[in-house]
Amino acid sequence: MADISPHAVVEQGAELADDVRVGAFTYVGPEVRVGGGCVIENNVTLAGRTVLGRNNHVFPMCVIGAADDGPGAVIVGDANSIREHVTVCGGPAEPTRIGRDNLIMIDCHVGAGALVGDHCIFANCTHVGPGAAIEDYIRTSGFTRIEQGVTVGAYTFIAGFAGVDRDAPPYAIVQGFPYRVRGVNAQNLKRCGFGDEDIKALKQAFHAVFNGQDDQPSEKAIRKLSRARDINPRVAKLLEAIRGGKAGEGS
Amino acid sequence: MAELTVTREIDPSARIAPDAVIGPYCVVGPDVIIGPGNVLERRVSVTGHTHIGSANRFEEGCVLGAVPQDLKYRGGPTALVVGHRNRFGRKVTAHIGTEVGGALTYVGNDNVLLDGCHIAHDCYVDDHAHLGHKVLLAGHVRVQSGAVIEDLAGCHHFTTVGRYARVGPRTPVRRDVPPYTDFYSRDYNWLPPAVQGVHEAGIRAAGLSQAEERELRRTLRELFDDESALQTKIEQLVNMGVEGEVAALCEFCQRSLKGVFGRHRETFRGRTPPEAGERMPSELRWALPGQ
Numbered sequence: 447m448a449d450i451s452p453h454a455v456v457e458q459g460a461e462l463a464d465d466v467r468v469g470a471f472t473y474v475g476p477e478v479r480v481g482g483g484c485v486i487e488n489n490v491t492l493a494g495r496t497v498l499g500r501n502n503h504v505f506p507m508c509v510i511g512a513a514d515d516g517p518g519a520v521i522v523g524d525a526n527s528i529r530e531h532v533t534v535c536g537g538p539a540e541p542t543r544i545g546r547d548n549l550i551m552i553d554c555h556v557g558a559g560a561l562v563g564d565h566c567i568f569a570n571c572t573h574v575g576p577g578a579a580i581e582d583y584i585r586t587s588g589f590t591r592i593e594q595g596v597t598v599g600a601y602t603f604i605a606g607f608a609g610v611d612r613d614a615p616p617y618a619i620v621q622g623f624p625y626r627v628r629g630v631n632a633q634n635l636k637r638c639g640f641g642d643e644d645i646k647a648l649k650q651a652f653h654a655v656f657n658g659q660d661d662q663p664s665e666k667a668i669r670k671l672s673r674a675r676d677i678n679p680r681v682a683k684l685l686e687a688i689r690g691g692k693a694g695e696g697s
Numbered sequence: 698m699a700e701l702t703v704t705r706e707i708d709p710s711a712r713i714a715p716d717a718v719i720g721p722y723c724v725v726g727p728d729v730i731i732g733p734g735n736v737l738e739r740r741v742s743v744t745g746h747t748h749i750g751s752a753n754r755f756e757e758g759c760v761l762g763a764v765p766q767d768l769k770y771r772g773g774p775t776a777l778v779v780g781h782r783n784r785f786g787r788k789v790t791a792h793i794g795t796e797v798g799g800a801l802t803y804v805g806n807d808n809v810l811l812d813g814c815h816i817a818h819d820c821y822v823d824d825h826a827h828l829g830h831k832v833l834l835a836g837h838v839r840v841q842s843g844a845v846i847e848d849l850a851g852c853h854h855f856t857t858v859g860r861y862a863r864v865g866p867r868t869p870v871r872r873d874v875p876p877y878t879d880f881y882s883r884d885y886n887w888l889p890p891a892v893q894g895v896h897e898a899g900i901r902a903a904g905l906s907q908a909e910e911r912e913l914r915r916t917l918r919e920l921f922d923d924e925s926a927l928q929t930k931i932e933q934l935v936n937m938g939v940e941g942e943v944a945a946l947c948e949f950c951q952r953s954l955k956g957v958f959g960r961h962r963e964t965f966r967g968r969t970p971p972e973a974g975e976r977m978p979s980e981l982r983w984a985l986p987g988q
Contacts, residue, residue, distance in 0.1 A: 589833075
């Protein structure tokens with residue numbers, strides 16, 4: 447039987463797995479499903495059509511699934527840590543999706559219909575706008591703002607106070623508002639098991655494409671790099687992301 | 698206490714002074730000690746080995762003693778200690794320490810922490826500090842006495858904000874802020890913040906003697922009007938003989954210069970900082986690594 451505090455409110459219709467823990471003064475709405483091993487601490491609100499996978503830890507004062515207009519849906523994968531005061535809006539049309547193994551720190555906000563990949567770490571007060579797409583292994587620093595509908599490529603680091611106002615490339619360090627690409631996120635790539643060769647190739651590509659000053663990537667450099675015969679697969683992915691309007695272009 | 702049937706969840710093994718006020722929808726965990734005269738307003742959550750002194754005030758939605766947001770934390774019994782007469786604004790969060798960082802997060806006395814502040818694992822906030830709205834302290838940060846950090850500023854891991862210094866609003870603090878200085882950036886988008894002058898209110902608040910104040914102002918001008926060759930200038934000053942606040946300022950800057958990226962506390966990375974041993978209350982000393 448789930449360990450539910452006598453002070454918690456679990457509406458009829460909510461489906462909680464057997465080993466879920468629910469803290470005091472937490473509200474679980476009627477259309478909510480919570481997977482095995484989840485810990486929902488005190489004063490949390492799970493509203494709307496919210497589905498939590500297994501082994502998630504939701505800390506006090508979070509609000510998940512409440513929507514600005516009408517009921518919305520949130521689908522959360524496994525083993526996420528959602529810290530205090532985080533709000534995840536429910537998507538009224540498309541569900542808001544959060545992958546697995548993410549750490550979403552205090553006071554972050556994930557807007558309606560946003561897609562968050564796997565293994566991301568959002569530092570405090572990161573705001574992910576509605577409909578934004580965050581790929582895997584993203585790291586953000588404090589007070590980062592990712593605007594509505596923007597895609598952030600995998601393995602990218604977003605520096606503190608940055609505003610991502612248009613699509614951001616993968617593997618990058620971006621900083622400022624409007625953001626500029628400041629280099630390759632080599633530290634994170636190393637941690638994620640990238641080889642030295644890949645990192646070196648990426649560094650060369652970044653050096654050619656982004657000069658750290660202009661907002662736009664260099665078209666000439668992209669053309670030149672993509673003509674190369676034995677192109678590094680990581681670099682190919684980077685170029686594809688940039689060319690596909692997925693990064694660097696004004697939106 | 699003339700309270701109505703108020704819903705709150707207090708663990709029977711928590712030790713709470715009889716005159717402490719615990720508001721509705723508060724949650725207090727088993728290893729918590731709450732001293733006399735504390736006021737926990739509505740929806741305050743206190744867990745972990747959290748020891749709260751006396752006469753503090755915690756406003757709505759504070760979360761104290763939750764586990765650190767640090768992937769190094771292994772779930773050990775670490776502590777959060779809060780002194781006396783602090784004001785915690787709404788939604789302030791303070792975490793317990795990590796095993797490798799000294800196992801202690803510490804907030805001293807008479808501090809004001811406005812809404813949304815975050816005191817991360819292994820931070821030390823001394824006395825009489827003022828943290829504006831949503832000031833984020835990353836892990837292992839030390840805020841010394843009398844420092845003022847304005848709204849929305851964020852301190853990087855292992856930074857120190859010196860005594861009676863001021864950090865401007867929205868400032869990313871990536872290196873140590875020397876005592877009595879005013880630290881901000883002239884162009885937040887592209888210029889890194891730097892020492893921009895003397896924190897006048899801080900010097901007044903410190904109540905220095907006239908001679909000491911004159912000497913301190915002269916030193917601050919000399920060191921920070923042009924920050925080049927800081928090391929040499931400090932060495933010259935120390936060789937000529939300094940005392941009191943000026944000596945403390947020189948020592949602070951020298952330590953920062955010896956640290957990594959201008960952060961003295963980086964030298965404590967992966968080990969217990971000296972503050973942990975000094976400030977861990979005797980009943981929690983077992984939590985110190987190596988005890």
